[in-house]
Structure formats: structure tokens, C-alpha cells
Amino acid sequence: MKRNLLTxxxxxxxxxxxxxxxxxxxxxxxxxxxxxxxxxxxxxxxxSGQKIVGSKKLGNCVACHQIDALADIPFQGExxxxxxxxxxxxxxxxxxxxxxxxxxxxxxxLMPSFYKTEGFIRPGKAYTGKAADDTFAPxxxxxxxxxxxxxxxxxxx
Amino acid sequence: xxxxxxxxLASTLATPLFAEAVDDTLVLNEEIKMVTRTAAPAxxxxxxxxxxxGWHFRGKETRxxxxxxxxxxxxxxVEKGEDSWNKVEGSEGKSCASCHGDSASMADVRPVxxxxxxxxxxxxxxxxxVNDCRENQMGAEKLGYTSGSMANxxxxxxxxSRGKPVNVAIDGPSSATWEAGKELYYAxxxxxxxSCASCHxxxxxxxxxxxxxxxxxINGFPTYRLKNTKLNSVHARFKGCVRDTRAQTYKPGSAEFxxxxxxxxxxxxxxxxxxxxxxx
Numbered sequence: 001m002k003r004n005l006l007t008x009x010x011x012x013x014x015x016x017x018x019x020x021x022x023x024x025x026x027x028x029x030x031x032x033x034x035x036x037x038x039x040x041x042x043x044x045x046x047x048s049g050q051k052i053v054g055s056k057k058l059g060n061c062v063a064c065h066q067i068d069a070l071a072d073i074p075f076q077g078e079x080x081x082x083x084x085x086x087x088x089x090x091x092x093x094x095x096x097x098x099x100x101x102x103x104x105x106x107x108x109x110l111m112p113s114f115y116k117t118e119g120f121i122r123p124g125k126a127y128t129g130k131a132a133d134d135t136f137a138p139x140x141x142x143x144x145x146x147x148x149x150x151x152x153x154x155x156x157x
Numbered sequence: 158x159x160x161x162x163x164x165x166l167a168s169t170l171a172t173p174l175f176a177e178a179v180d181d182t183l184v185l186n187e188e189i190k191m192v193t194r195t196a197a198p199a200x201x202x203x204x205x206x207x208x209x210x211g212w213h214f215r216g217k218e219t220r221x222x223x224x225x226x227x228x229x230x231x232x233x234x235v236e237k238g239e240d241s242w243n244k245v246e247g248s249e250g251k252s253c254a255s256c257h258g259d260s261a262s263m264a265d266v267r268p269v270x271x272x273x274x275x276x277x278x279x280x281x282x283x284x285x286x287v288n289d290c291r292e293n294q295m296g297a298e299k300l301g302y303t304s305g306s307m308a309n310x311x312x313x314x315x316x317x318s319r320g321k322p323v324n325v326a327i328d329g330p331s332s333a334t335w336e337a338g339k340e341l342y343y344a345x346x347x348x349x350x351x352s353c354a355s356c357h358x359x360x361x362x363x364x365x366x367x368x369x370x371x372x373x374x375i376n377g378f379p380t381y382r383l384k385n386t387k388l389n390s391v392h393a394r395f396k397g398c399v400r401d402t403r404a405q406t407y408k409p410g411s412a413e414f415x416x417x418x419x420x421x422x423x424x425x426x427x428x429x430x431x432x433x434x435x436x437x
Contacts, residue, residue: 060366063365063366075366075367076366077363077364077365077366078363079365110351110359112349112350120346120350121344121350122346122404123404124402124405125405127400127401129400129404129405129406130405131405132348132405139348
């Protein structure tokens, strides 16, 4: 019985991309905007990170940033600075902090907080215009953040 | 050039340095010269120097379509609005024309809406006033706030005002509503935590993915959009923009959107009424 309940809970959690080893969004420790420890406890996968950065459905980072290395992705935005050479400017811990919650590094930043679940005004259920419900999850999972950070770490000039 | 914009933007997010609005002049039907950019009204002069119509941020063909009534697909809906203007409806056996005469006689109305209505003690949008006349003057049914029939009527009322400057009142009895609208304009909503100002004040002229950001002005409403090939009302547009911040939206016709409309309209005080405009 107990075991059944546990399986159900794990199942429910995994559909949201939550992993037992993950540091929860509200428990992430920022030091001057940077985050030292891996959010998932595991290493990131740069090729998965590249997909997340370019995908409209996932990170959609190119909506606001240009990345020369991803020149085949059309329509790159100009809201934030180009990410070329990001790894020359920032350490891995700083990149992790920026992607998790850029407002810790840049005051009032327009960049969305990708690993945050609290403190929103009228949060919605994705792009439906309806109120958020119990499926509300951070924009990216802990492992997706690690993958993105691993990809950003390859952006050297 | 593009790289430079990005880097500079990161350090001075408040005012865009390279607002790339196309340099062009809108002359309607080779006759009416439209004011599509002018000095910002005093209430917002600290944030923005110049207010610019969304027309300047669209492509050459789209801009040309709007300059000639024969090419503007929105004008078909103006004709439908004219038919409805003259049509007797409701228990009182009246049409709009029975009381107001020629639709051209309404030329001074669109520029000052939303407007405070003394008797009702509320700020009214044009849609609200049209429905008030239908219900209380004609004994007819209200039109859906963002319905096609309503958009036809607001397109007609905008079309007879084209070229006149937007001039909504923000003081006196309108001021509380205006303040509420301003607060909504700067509220960073949804999971993306973006406000109207994030995109339309701090970043107009910049690309957000495939979209060239304008100032989000409403002097051109209702807009005929090539994307959905119909007229789009102000509140439908607001709803779409709020939804895109991954937020729970407000309803068209809600007190919140009425307040937001008054505030956004006031950010265009001085621009010519352009509706129905053409957008992509």
C-alpha cells in the first residue's frame, strides 16, 4: 500500500520533470547572482542544451538573444545582448544563476526567471490565458537548466 | 550594427537608442496627411521622446495597403458598419441614423474615447457607448464586445475620424481610471514577468523573435490583420499580449481593460486616428 502511494507520487513528479535529487526552485542558493551546485546533481548535456536554447517551446532564448553559432535558426531577437562569448564573460556558476533567475544577477532584468515558481502576478496556465493550476512548473526543469548551462559554457570567442 | 544595439540595450534598458521605425509618410488617398509620429504628450515625456504609430513598424506593402481605401481590406468592414448604422433595429423602430444623422457627423467622437460619461458616472469605451445606445435608445440587443458586428461599427466610427488627433482626457473625473490603467501598463505579469512597457516602451524598434516591436499604440484600431484576415479590437489585442506573458488575462470589456485602454490611448494623444489600419 505504502509502496503504491510512493510509485504514484514518483510518477506524478516525473511527469512534471521533477527529480528526487533536484534542488527545488525555492531552495536554490544564490551568491552574488551565481549558483555553485548543479540543480539536478548531474552534469549537463550541451547538445540537449542547444536544442532547448533554440526551441520556441522550451527555452526560446533566441526570441531575445542572437547566437551566431545557431545561425540556421531564423528570427533571432534583439531584446538581450548576443550570447556569443558568454562563457568568456561568465563562470559556469554565474551562467547557472543567470539562467535560473536572471533577476538575482541583473536588477529588474527583462529576462524571464526559468527556475522559479513563486512571486508572480496573475500566473497563467502556459499560453492559454487561463489561471495557473496544479500543473504549474518552472519554465525549465533542473536538468534542462544544467543542459542549457553546459551549452552556454561552449560559447567562447 | 545589430550586435551593438544588443550590447547597448543591456546597459540602458530604459530608452532604446536605435528605435528603428521606418522613415515614411502616410498620406491617405493622396489627400489626408496623417500624423504618424510626434512629440510625446507631457504625461509620459520622461519615458519616451516621440510617439510613433504602429504603421511605421510594418513592411512596405502593408504600409501601402493602408494608404489607399481601395487596397485597405478593412474598408469592406466599414461598409458593413455603414449598413448597420442605417438599419432599423429593436423595439423603438430606430436606427443609429434616426438620432445621429449621417455617420460623418460622428467625426469628433472616436478621438476622445474612452471618455467619462457624466450621467453613468463611468469611463466608457466606444464599444460600451454603442451598446448603451442599442440597449437604452433602440431597445435592441447588445453586440458582443469583440464581435465582428461591433468591430464593423467601431471601424465605421474610426474611419470618419481619420486624420484627427487622438485627444483623450486624463484629468478630472477620468483621472482615477487613468491611474489604474497606468498601473496595469507597468505591471510585470505572468510567468514571464513582462509588462506592456517591457516590450512597447523599453524595446520598440527591436525584434522579439520574428516580430518587430512597435509602441503598442491604439490609434489604428480596429486593425485589419493579415494574419487572421479580420478586424481586431483593442481588447482582443490586449488579451493576446497579456496571454503571451504566460499570464491569466482580463476579459474584454472588463474594468481593467477599460482603464488600460484609456491609459494606452493617452500615450497616443497627438497621433492621427488611423482605424481601420492594416497590420500583419
